[in-house]
Amino acid sequence: MSSPLHYFAELTDPRVERTRRHVLGDIVFIAIAAILCGAGSWDEMERFGKAKRSWLKSFLQLPHGIPSHDTFNRVFQALSPEELEKSFLGWVSSVTQHTQGEVVAIDGKALRGSRTTDGKSIVHMVSAWASANSLVLGQRKTDAKSNEITAIPELLRSLELVGATVTIDAIGCQKNIAEQIVKQKADYVLAVKENQPTLLADIKDSFQMLAADAVDEQIDCGHGRVETRRCSVVADLSLLDNASAWPSLGAIVRIQAGRFHKATGKQEQETRYYITSLTPDATRLNTAIRQHWGIENKLHWVLDVAFGEDLSRKRAGNAAQNFSLLNRFALNLLRQDKSSKLGVHGKRLAAAWDHDYLIALLDGHG
DSSP states (O other): OOOGGGGGTTOOOOSOGGGOOSOHHHHHHHHHHHHHTTOOSHHHHHHHHHHTHHHHHTTSOOBTBSOOHHHHHHHHHHSOHHHHHHHHHHHHHHHOOOOTTOEEEEEEEEEGGGOOTTSOOOEEEEEEEETTTTEEEEEEEESSGGGHHHHHHHHHHTSOOTTOEEEEOGGGOOHHHHHHHHHTTOEEEEEEOTTSHHHHHHHHHHHHHSOOSEEEEEEEEETTEEEEEEEEEEOOOTTSTTGGGSTTOOEEEEEEEEEEETTTOOEEEEEEEEEESSOSOHHHHHHHHHHHTHIIIIIIHHHHHTSOGGGOOOOSTTHHHHHHHHHHHHHHHHHHOOSOOOOHHHHHHHHHHOHHHHHHHHTTOO
8 A cells, every 4th residue: 555645745835925934745754653653633743753853854844943833734724624524534545445235324422622721612513433453534623513514415425335234323313314315325324312292102003013023123232231232123014104214114123222330230121212214134233333433432532542543732723623623633543554453552552662663653654
């Protein structure tokens, strides 16, 4: 695989020519390399660059030395997030191997540090996560959680989804979103909650009055608990009011989840409901719904714990959105590395200590 950095070569420099003391490609390279090595701010990018000056000088231009933290800040505030996203998607498309039935999870995450002093503005990012490849496929920004409903179709349109199964939480349970997924020749599994009260009530009635067409039970043990998930599927949609309004609706799904904590003896029970365009294959649906939570555990949790994304205070211009995308690009590079069994934190330390390993990550050869 060639270096993924060449996908960023066509970015439009947002600066006026007389202020371009530093090469845009140098700035982007240092930013991504610094994040791979643990940087979480513009100041840390500058410190990374100064610490690695001799090494960076061996292959970057650096006509005026290492850019300052203010330069990193100004450039990424002004840089077009749409162009950066396009570059990101170009690279992801080159490394993602699509498999029939691949689960693509869509979910939103608030960048809590982006909240302004008046407490009214906070940036939400809606991301797409490929479960089998453990890769971020793309993202879209929305300024309010309610606007995820408009951001999700935009994100879907940017993705190659043929043959995939798209899973979305209740906020994505909208007819136009289901229609967009079907239009792109994919299937959907959409959670149903109180935001669709009539549909939810009809689904509950259906499971009380109709026999399940298929049932599957899966048990997971680990982290001091035992989790049981019983998936029941009903293909008879006769009790759903206006079922035909949902494109290609094929079945309704109930998940009865139980969790037993060994240390405390505490038991938890939860019932969740879904609609799907898939046939009543309970095992496939149970697995797909389980895989959806990978976007929480393997993406959002990692971004908060390993990358400190919730602590970031970037607010001006496009800074929060662009830094978020750089984090996801770095995480993809780390996830693609099969040469090491280290976790994300360990790989970032190794990249900071070992230039050869860092270059291998940046070249896509990790």
